[in-house]
Amino acid sequence: MAHPLAHLIKTPQEIEKMRASGKLAADVLTMIEPYVVPGTSTEALNQRCHDYIIQHDAIPAPLNYRGFPKSICTSVNHVVCHGIPRSDKILKEGDIINIDVTVIKNGYHGDTSKMFTVGKISTQAERLLKISRECMYIGINLVKPGISLKTIGKAIDEYARTHHYSSVREYCGHGIGSQFHEEGLQVLHYDETSIPDIKLIEGLTFTIEPMINIGKRFTKTLNDDWTVVTKDRSLSAQWEHTLLCTKEGVEILTLRDGEIQPEYKS
Ligand code: MF3
Ligand code: CO
Ligand code: CO
Numbered sequence: 001m002a003h004p005l006a007h008l009i010k011t012p013q014e015i016e017k018m019r020a021s022g023k024l025a026a027d028v029l030t031m032i033e034p035y036v037v038p039g040t041s042t043e044a045l046n047q048r049c050h051d052y053i054i055q056h057d058a059i060p061a062p063l064n065y066r067g068f069p070k071s072i073c074t075s076v077n078h079v080v081c082h083g084i085p086r087s088d089k090i091l092k093e094g095d096i097i098n099i100d101v102t103v104i105k106n107g108y109h110g111d112t113s114k115m116f117t118v119g120k121i122s123t124q125a126e127r128l129l130k131i132s133r134e135c136m137y138i139g140i141n142l143v144k145p146g147i148s149l150k151t152i153g154k155a156i157d158e159y160a161r162t163h164h165y166s167s168v169r170e171y172c173g174h175g176i177g178s179q180f181h182e183e184g185l186q187v188l189h190y191d192e193t194s195i196p197d198i199k200l201i202e203g204l205t206f207t208i209e210p211m212i213n214i215g216k217r218f219t220k221t222l223n224d225d226w227t228v229v230t231k232d233r234s235l236s237a238q239w240e241h242t243l244l245c246t247k248e249g250v251e252i253l254t255l256r257d258g259e260i261q262p263e264y265k266s
């Protein structure tokens with residue numbers, strides 16, 4: 001029988017375009033870093049990212065996506081994901097913020113996010129940022145043809161639990177290409193025995209983007225219909241890369257200049 005995701009395999013030409021989109025999304029995160037300082041509004045960050053993306057012949061995918069009103073997501077402290085940039089949300093010393101950038105270039109998407117620190121942060125927050133990034137890399141370093149998506153989700157969840165954190169279940173990694181979120185390819189960041197077991201194959205492109213909470217895993221969505229927060233208001237952190245499953249293993253399409261892929265395994 002044909003692989004259930006065979007129709008999502010990218011051609012070499014598509015992969016070239018995904019590399020360009022991934023590189024641009026990564027460059028946006030590098031570009032914005034020096035502006036993430038106390039006193040800046042999340043809207044100012046949105047405007048800079050928006051302008052940079054347009055200047056590089058691309059489109060910010062979140063803008064008007066299912067009604068999302070801005071060009072990036074900015075999720076501060078206990079905001080888990082999908083925070084909406086606002087001119088009255090001013091960053092202050094000690095904040096942690098996830099900036100999630102998705103660009104469309106030549107018809108293909110690149111999707112990546114990382115945590116930034118605003119001035120000096122607590123040792124608690126420091127530890128959350130470190131462990132949540134490791135959660136993402138434990139998933140990434142498992143990627144190769146034949147690996148089950150369940151194995152990846154389980155490894156991420158177990159690593160979070162080992163450190164007494166929790167992995168959010170309501171949002172997952174996703175297939176990505178000409179579509180922002182491809183139907184049929186979901187990368188859960190936890191172990192769910194009831195879903196069909198899918199094995200990766202060479203040529204699939206998808207994200208891994210765990211959201212890790214210091215407290216319990218439960219979330220709620222605010223009245224703006226977008227902003228997702230932890231129910232217990234504990235700090236949350238997320239990291240995301242767009243990946244290609246290669247013959248040998250994995251290529252990180254959104255790796256930033258100077259970012260070193262850690263080698264550790266779960
Ligand atoms: N970038 C997010 C993801 O990783 C999706 C954001 S949807 C938006 O899948 F509408 F909020 F932009
Ligand atoms: Co994503
Ligand atoms: Co994203």
